[in-house]
Amino acid sequence: MSSHREAPEISKDPVADSTDLYAFVSPDAPDTVTIIANYVPLQLPAGGPNFYEFGDDVSYEIHVANSGQPQADITYQFRFRTELQDPNTFLYNTGPITAIDSPSFNRRQYYSVARIDASGYHLLAENLPCPPCNVGPHSIPSYAPLTAAAIQTLPGGGQVFAGQRAEGFYVDLGSVFDLGDLRPFQTAFRFAPNSSGPTGVNGTAGLNVHTIALQVPITSLTRNGSMPTVVTDPAATIGVWTTASRQKVRVFDLAAGQDLDAGPFVQVSRLGNPLFNEVIVPIGQKDRWNSLPPAADGQFLGYVEHPELAGLLPYLYPGVFPNLGAYGAARADLVAILLTGIPNGIVGGFQNYTGPAYADMLRLNVAVPPTPTASASILGLLGGDAAGYPNGRRVFDDVTTIELRAVAGVTIPLVDPSYTPDGAAGAIYDIVDPAKTAVAALGMIGETYLGSFPYLGTPWDGFDNPSVTPVPMLGNP
């Protein structure tokens, strides 16, 4: 839901559908930044006979702005190609896969990664292998070694990975889009409640996603090659977003048995902040938003200043949000969080301001040191943890709750001290109470993460998932 199937047309093109973007100072390598761009949403692990893959006809890109303007100063470009070892079988794999180049691994993908910056186009690596999708324990007795084999070192420092991983984003998809219902607060919901309980349902539990993960030295991303250590240093904040593009023309050539593409690449998907296109941009504008660069986001300012969801919450939960319902001023707090970054002096000891230009980008201040995962707050900055969202985004940050609470008004006092948030604004959540849930406890809602690159957990295997147990199980770690 961070950006899964968030626009009408891209929802019909899952291969080019960006689902989540993460950017954080690597907790185990704090001189590096990790950027993760996920695509191909909501993958059922039992996805055979043709398992999920990247698009050979899609150009995937990760963009970094470091000059104080919402422009791509650095772009990492990923292109994929698919190879069949044996086209005469219906099988994805013809036997157990015990290595990334096992002869039995039939339908494989390889990719190239290039960096484009002021000095031009630089091919960093090519013919890098993707690991197979996690078919099941008979096909893949042990998956972890394949992940390790798929992590490649980049020239100039850093590492890269592309392949299937466990979905790291959690949200009660079923309830939140059922007219904005939050299961833990069902008793206050306007419409007849159909369930109750202290927790929501993680709609992405047991599902997989395709991940492009990049870990590079901080000095390779900052405007002057520096390693900022002062939070107020303008060079400390970078803006990050991901895009997917397709060629302008496609002919379905039945005679040739293939699609023919021609023309320049045009952008069909974009993602910066989680949930921006999901719940801020109206449905009639979502596909157009996907085609535009962040620099064009000034035209969407009104939707951020007066978000529809802020108007709905008092209606959906009568009597719960009286102060929010009475507040009519433009939401300068949300503009700061989503479109400009938070200027210095608003939140003590923190800023991630990139300038006055309105642009949806994930803004990461690399001078803020990472918080050890064991003590991290999944509420990020709202939980007093400046290393978390909206300072970039870590894989375990509860962005749904953070943004719900922000929209509900907890952040208004940052820009309007006269406003008192409703009590509920600081208490709502959609699955588990984040104040009582450490990162390690997210396993109980089916989330799995790694302490090192690529940080997202081993993909759920198809034999065991859909799972007959309440929490997904992994048959071949």
Added chain:
Amino acid sequence: MAEMSRRKFLQHGSLGVAAAAALASVPNVARTALGSGSARSGAASTAGAAGTAGAAHDPELATTGPVMVHLADAKTGEIHLYVGERELTRHDPALAAAIARAARA
């Protein structure tokens, strides 16, 4: 112009073939007009074989991969060509008319 369904027209992998097929049935003024117009993006068009005999033999017209032609506006002759990762725009009323006739064949 010989019978050319839209499918066959689009299947031709050489701009030279498509252009030659269109040129075969238009006056000489169209041959010289082929090189006019501007490229929307990418490198300049290589289809500038104006006035030369045997446009199909021009090595610059040899391409790899498919060439897509979009007749955007038959009245103004606006034609978009998609080849490789490029989009080229031409304004050629005579060629546009030939394409339109081919589409009606």
